[in-house]
Amino acid sequence: MKRFSLSALALLIAAVFAFPTYWMLSTAFKPSGQVLSTRYDLVPFEFTFDNFVTAVTKPGFSAFLTNSLVVTIGAVLLALVAGLLAAIPLSRLKFRGRKGFLLLVLIAQMAPLEALLIPMYLMMRDLDLLNTLPSLLLVYFATTLPFTIWTLRGFVNGIPAELEEAAMVDGCSRWQAFRRVTLPLLGPALVSTSVFSFVTAWNEFLYALVFMRDKTNQTLPVWLSSFKTAFGTDWGGAMAASVVFAIPVLTFFLIVQRNLVAGTTAGAVKG
Amino acid sequence: MTATVDAVAPVGPVPPAPSAVRRRPFGERALPYLLLAPAVLALLVMLGWPALQVVLISFRKLDLGELVRGEVVWTGFDNYAEVLADPEFWSITLRTVLFTAGCVAGTVLAGLGIAVLMRHIGPKVRIVLQIALVLAWAVPILAATTVFQWIFDQQYGILNKTLVLLGFESFAGHSWFSTGASTLVVIGLLIVWQAVPFIAFTLYAGLLAVPRDLYEAAGMDGASGTQTFRAVTWPSIAPLVTMSTFLSVLWDFKVFAQVWAIREGGPDGGSTTLPVLQYLKGIASSHFGVAAAVAVVMTLVLVVFTAQYLRMLLRSGREEL
Amino acid sequence: MALLATGCGGGTAAGSGELTVWLMNGSAPTSLTDELHKEFEDKHPGVKVKYEIQQWTGIQDKLTTALAGNQPPDVVELGNTQNPKFAKERVLTDLTADASELAGSQWLEGLKQSGAWQGKQYGVPFYAANRSVIYRKDLFDKAGIKEPTSRAEWLEAIRKLKAANASDPEFQPLYLAGQNWYSLLSFIWDEGGDIAKQEGEKFTATLETAQVKSALEFYKQLVEVSGTKAPKDADEQKPEQAGVYGQGKVGMIIGLPWEVDTAAKTDPSIKAKSAAFPIPSKNAGTNAPVFQGGSNLAIPAGSKNAALAKDYLKLMTSAKYQSQLAKSGMVPGTSKDTGELEASPFGAAMAKGSRNGRAVPASPKWGTVEEGQNPLKDMLTAYLTGAKDATKATADAAAKLNGLLG
Numbered sequence: 001m002k003r004f005s006l007s008a009l010a011l012l013i014a015a016v017f018a019f020p021t022y023w024m025l026s027t028a029f030k031p032s033g034q035v036l037s038t039r040y041d042l043v044p045f046e047f048t049f050d051n052f053v054t055a056v057t058k059p060g061f062s063a064f065l066t067n068s069l070v071v072t073i074g075a076v077l078l079a080l081v082a083g084l085l086a087a088i089p090l091s092r093l094k095f096r097g098r099k100g101f102l103l104l105v106l107i108a109q110m111a112p113l114e115a116l117l118i119p120m121y122l123m124m125r126d127l128d129l130l131n132t133l134p135s136l137l138l139v140y141f142a143t144t145l146p147f148t149i150w151t152l153r154g155f156v157n158g159i160p161a162e163l164e165e166a167a168m169v170d171g172c173s174r175w176q177a178f179r180r181v182t183l184p185l186l187g188p189a190l191v192s193t194s195v196f197s198f199v200t201a202w203n204e205f206l207y208a209l210v211f212m213r214d215k216t217n218q219t220l221p222v223w224l225s226s227f228k229t230a231f232g233t234d235w236g237g238a239m240a241a242s243v244v245f246a247i248p249v250l251t252f253f254l255i256v257q258r259n260l261v262a263g264t265t266a267g268a269v270k271g
Numbered sequence: 272m273t274a275t276v277d278a279v280a281p282v283g284p285v286p287p288a289p290s291a292v293r294r295r296p297f298g299e300r301a302l303p304y305l306l307l308a309p310a311v312l313a314l315l316v317m318l319g320w321p322a323l324q325v326v327l328i329s330f331r332k333l334d335l336g337e338l339v340r341g342e343v344v345w346t347g348f349d350n351y352a353e354v355l356a357d358p359e360f361w362s363i364t365l366r367t368v369l370f371t372a373g374c375v376a377g378t379v380l381a382g383l384g385i386a387v388l389m390r391h392i393g394p395k396v397r398i399v400l401q402i403a404l405v406l407a408w409a410v411p412i413l414a415a416t417t418v419f420q421w422i423f424d425q426q427y428g429i430l431n432k433t434l435v436l437l438g439f440e441s442f443a444g445h446s447w448f449s450t451g452a453s454t455l456v457v458i459g460l461l462i463v464w465q466a467v468p469f470i471a472f473t474l475y476a477g478l479l480a481v482p483r484d485l486y487e488a489a490g491m492d493g494a495s496g497t498q499t500f501r502a503v504t505w506p507s508i509a510p511l512v513t514m515s516t517f518l519s520v521l522w523d524f525k526v527f528a529q530v531w532a533i534r535e536g537g538p539d540g541g542s543t544t545l546p547v548l549q550y551l552k553g554i555a556s557s558h559f560g561v562a563a564a565v566a567v568v569m570t571l572v573l574v575v576f577t578a579q580y581l582r583m584l585l586r587s588g589r590e591e592l
Numbered sequence: 593m594a595l596l597a598t599g600c601g602g603g604t605a606a607g608s609g610e611l612t613v614w615l616m617n618g619s620a621p622t623s624l625t626d627e628l629h630k631e632f633e634d635k636h637p638g639v640k641v642k643y644e645i646q647q648w649t650g651i652q653d654k655l656t657t658a659l660a661g662n663q664p665p666d667v668v669e670l671g672n673t674q675n676p677k678f679a680k681e682r683v684l685t686d687l688t689a690d691a692s693e694l695a696g697s698q699w700l701e702g703l704k705q706s707g708a709w710q711g712k713q714y715g716v717p718f719y720a721a722n723r724s725v726i727y728r729k730d731l732f733d734k735a736g737i738k739e740p741t742s743r744a745e746w747l748e749a750i751r752k753l754k755a756a757n758a759s760d761p762e763f764q765p766l767y768l769a770g771q772n773w774y775s776l777l778s779f780i781w782d783e784g785g786d787i788a789k790q791e792g793e794k795f796t797a798t799l800e801t802a803q804v805k806s807a808l809e810f811y812k813q814l815v816e817v818s819g820t821k822a823p824k825d826a827d828e829q830k831p832e833q834a835g836v837y838g839q840g841k842v843g844m845i846i847g848l849p850w851e852v853d854t855a856a857k858t859d860p861s862i863k864a865k866s867a868a869f870p871i872p873s874k875n876a877g878t879n880a881p882v883f884q885g886g887s888n889l890a891i892p893a894g895s896k897n898a899a900l901a902k903d904y905l906k907l908m909t910s911a912k913y914q915s916q917l918a919k920s921g922m923v924p925g926t927s928k929d930t931g932e933l934e935a936s937p938f939g940a941a942m943a944k945g946s947r948n949g950r951a952v953p954a955s956p957k958w959g960t961v962e963e964g965q966n967p968l969k970d971m972l973t974a975y976l977t978g979a980k981d982a983t984k985a986t987a988d989a990a991a992k993l994n995g996l997l998g
Binding site: 003007010013014017018020021027037038040042081082085086088089090093097102104106107109110111112116119122138143145146149150154155160185188191192195196199203205221239242246249 | 304316318322328391399473
C-alpha cells in the first residue's frame with residue numbers, strides 16, 4: 001500500500017515535470033497558427049506532421065546536427081577524462097597546492113560566461129581558431145570542466161576509501177583497487193555529470209553563433225533560432241524543431257542510464 | 272550538517288597509506304600533479320586568461336569602436352563608479368540574492384525529495400519519472416521560455432483556463448506578469464523546473480553509492496523510515512546536498528536568458544536582476560568595460576555570499592563537501 | 593561597363609575573389625538575391641559572392657565580434673536602431689561621397705537619418721515598413737462601415753462594429769495591446785509632439801508635453817471604447833497579435849502587412865476577408881505620421897573589398913532590385929516608386945502611410961531604449977491601468993528616457 005502511494009506520487013511528479021514538455025510537443029503537432037486558442041485545448045483538436053517536415057527539411061539541418069554532435073560529444077568526453085583524472089588526487093591524495101587548485105575550480109564557476117565572450121573571441125581570433133569546430137569544442141570543454149571536477153570529486157569523497165584499502169590488503173595495486181572498486185561505484189556519477197555537460201554544450205547558443213562565421217560550421221541552437229524572423233515566429237515549426245533538438249539528449253540519457261543500473265549492482269556486490 | 276558524517280560512513284578524503292607518506296618517492300610525489308595537469312592547463316588557458324582579461328577590461332573604456340580598432344583606453348575606476356552610482360544597484364543586488372535563495376531552496380528541496388522517492392519506487396515507475404525529468408532538462412531554453420509564457424498567458428494560457436474550469440472564476444484574465452514579484456515567481460518556477468532534474472539525478476546517484484547493508488542493518492534494528500533517513504541516508508548524501516546547493520547558488524545567481532526572455536526584467540524594472548543589469552548597462556549598449564565591471568562586482572557578491580562555504584573548505588584539513 | 597571599371601580597376605579590390613554579404617533572415621527574397629548575385633558575378637569575373645543569411649537572435653553580438661575579427665564581412669545589413677551606434681563608433685565606411693551613385697536623391701528620410709552621424713553617411717537605406725490598421729472587410733461591410741479617415745470616424749467605426757457583434761461576448765472590435773508603443777508614437781506625432789529633441793549631440797525627452805498627454809488620452813480611448821481584452825502589461829508580441837487576429841474574433845489590429853499572412857496560418861480564409869487603411873489622423877482626410885522601421889546597408893570599415901562592396905550596393909539600390917523589394921511587400925529604401933507594393937491592399941495602405949513616415953531619435957543610444965527596458969511601454973501600462981496619472985506617468989518616463997539617452 002505504501003509502495004502504491006509512493007508510485008502514485010512519483011507519477012504525479014512525473015506528470016508535472018513533463019507538462020511543459022507535453023505542451024511543446026502538442027504545439028509541434030498542432031497546425032501552425034493554432035498556438036492561441038480560447039478553447040480548452042489540453043488535448044489538441046487536430047494533428048499534423050507538417051511542422052516536423054518544415055523543421056527537418058530546413059537547409060543545412062544535417063550539417064548542423066553533425067557539428068553539434070561532434071562538438072558536444074567531444075567536449076563531454078574530454079571533460080570526463082580530465083575531470084576524473086583531477087578528481088582522484090583531489091579526493092584521495094595529499095599534496096601541496098591542493099586547496100589552491102580547489103579554490104581555482106570554485107572561482108572558475110563563478111565567472112559569468114557572457115562576460116568572457118569578448119576575451120575568448122579575441123583569444124580564438126589570435127590563435128586563428130575562429131570558424132573551426134575545435135574552438136567551440138575547447139570552450140565547452142573548459143566551461144563544463146570545473147563542474148565535472150567538482151561533482152566527480154564529491155562522488156569520490158562519498159565512496160569509503162576503506163573499500164579500496166581492503167582491496168589493497170587483498171593484494172591489489174592502488175590503481176587496480178581504484179579501477180575494480182571505486183570506478184564501478186562512480187558509474188551513476190559519471191552519468192549524472194555527463195548528461196549535465198551534454199545538455200550544457202548541446203544548448204549553448206551565444207558562443208556557437210559568434211565563433212562560427214560560416215553557416216556550414218554552425219550548430220543546432222543557431223538553427224533553432226532561425227524560426228524567428230522579422231515577420232514573426234513560426235511557433236509550430238520552432239516547437240517541432242525543439243522536439244527534434246531534444247531527441248539526442250534523451251537518446252544520450254537512455255544510453256548512459258544503464259550505468260545507473262550497473263552502478264547499483266556493483267555497489268550491491270562490492271559494497 | 273557535516274559533523275555527523277563520520278558517525279556512519281567514513282566519507283571524505285582519506286590520507287594515503289602511512290607507509291606511502293613516509294617514503295614519498297618522486298613518482299609518488301609527482302603523481303597528483305601529473306593527474307591534475309590536463310585540468311589545470313585547460314582551466315588556466317581557457318578560463319583563467321579570459322577571466323584576467325575581464326578584470327583588466329573592467330578598468331578600460333571598451334566600446335564598439337575601441338574593440339574593433341583594438342585600442343586600449345584606461346579609465347581607472349570609472350566603470351565601477353558608473354555601476355555603483357546607479358541608485359537601483361543595491362536594490363537589484365538584494366532582489367537577485369533573494370531570487371537566488373528562493374530558486375536554490377526550491378530546487379534542492381524538490382531534488383532531494385525526488386531522489387529519495389526514486390530510491391523507494393519500482394523500476395518501471397522510476398524510469399517513467401526519470402524520463403519525465405530528462406525531458407524537462409532536454410527542452411531548449413527558447414522552447415521552455417516560450418511554453419511557460421503560453422501556459423501563463425493572461426487570455427489564452429492553459430493555466431488560467433484550467434483554474435476557471437476548476438471554479439476559480441477570479442483567474443479569468445488574471446495577469447501573472449503585472450508585478451515584478453509575480454513575474455519573478457513565474458521565472459523561478461521555470462528555473463526550478465529546469466534545474467531539479469540535475470539535482471535529483473546527482474542525489475539519486477549519491478544514494479545508490481550508499482552500501483545496501485547499511486540499510487539492511489538499520490532495517491534489522493527496527494528503525495523507522497525517518498530514523499533510517501537521518502541515520503543512514505542523510506549522512507552519506509549530506510556532502511552532495513551541500514555541493515548541489517553551492518552549485519545551484521552559482522548557477523541561479525547568474526541566470527540571464529530566462530529572466531530576459533520572460534519580461535525583459537520588467538514590468539517597470541521589477542524583475543531586473545544583476546545579469547539583466549549587466550546586459551542593459553554593458554552588452555546592449557556595447558559598453559564592454561561597464562559589462563566587465565558588473566561581471567567583477569557580481570563575482571565579488573557571489574564570493575561574499577559563499578564565503579562561509581569557501582572558508583570551511585579552506586580551513587578544515589579534510590573538508591566535507 | 594563603368595561598374596566593371598570601378599570594381600576591378602581598384603586593383604586590390606578583386607584580389608580576394610570573394611565578397612561576403614550578410615543580410616538578415618527574411619529581408620530580401622531569394623529570387624532577388626539569386627538574380628542580383630548572378631548579375632554581380634557576371635560583371636566581376638573571378639569574384640564570388642559569399643552570401644550568408646543572419647538570424648535576428650544575437651545579431652548584435654555577432655556583428656560586434658565579426659567587425660573585430662580578422663575577416664569582417666564586406667556588406668552588412670543593420671537595423672535602423674543599431675545603425676546610429678555603429679556610425680558613431682566609426683566602424684563603418686563613410687559613404688557620403690557615394691550617395692549620388694547609390695540613388696541618394698530617392699532615399700527614405702527616416703532611414704537616411706539613422707545611417708548618418710555628424711553630417712556623414714555611414715548607412716544606405718535598404719527597406720522599411722510601417723504599420724497600418726488591418727481590418728475585417730467582411731465585418732465592416734456587414735455593419736455598413738466605411739474605412740475611417742479621421743480619429744473620430746475610427747472611434748465611431750469601433751463603436752458600430754462592437755454593436756453589430758454584440759451577440760458574441762468574445763468579439764473585440766479592436767485588439768490593442770497595452771504596450772503597442774509604435775502606435776503611441778503615431779498618435780504623439782499626430783498631435784504635433786515628439787518623444788525627444790536633439791540639440792547638437794544631446795537628446796532630451798519631450799514627454800511631459802500636452803501633445804504626449806493627448807496622445808495617451810486617445811490611446812486610452814481606443815482601449816476603453818473597443819473594450820479590448822489584450823493585456824495592458826505586454827506588447828503586441830506577447831501573445832502575438834496576428835495569432836489573436838487569426839482566431840476570427842477581432843475586427844482590427846494595428847500591424848505590419850505581413851501579420852495578415854501570419855494570421856492566415858490560423859485561418860487561411862482570413863486574408864481574403866481583410867484589408868487595411870492607414871492609421872487615421874485627428875485632422876480629417878490625412879493620415880497620422882507612422883514610425884518607419886527598417887534596415888540599412890553598410891560596409892564595415894575593416895572590409896578588404898570596399899570597392900567591390902560599393903558596386904554591390906549600387907546594384908542593390910538600383911531601381912530594378914528596389915522594385916523587387918517593393919514587390920515582396922517592403923517599402924523600398926532607395927526608390928520612390930512603390931507601384932509594385934500597391935498591388936495588394938495591405939501594401940497600398942502601408943505605402944500611403946509611408947509618405948508620412950517618421951523615425952525615432954537618431955541617437956547612438958536609442959538601441960538601448962528599444963532593445964532594453966523601454967520607458968514608453970512602462971508609461972503606457974502605468975497610465976492605462978490607472979497606476980499613475982498622465983502627469984506622473986510622463987514625468988517618470990521622461991526621467992528614465994533622459995537617463996538612457998544622456
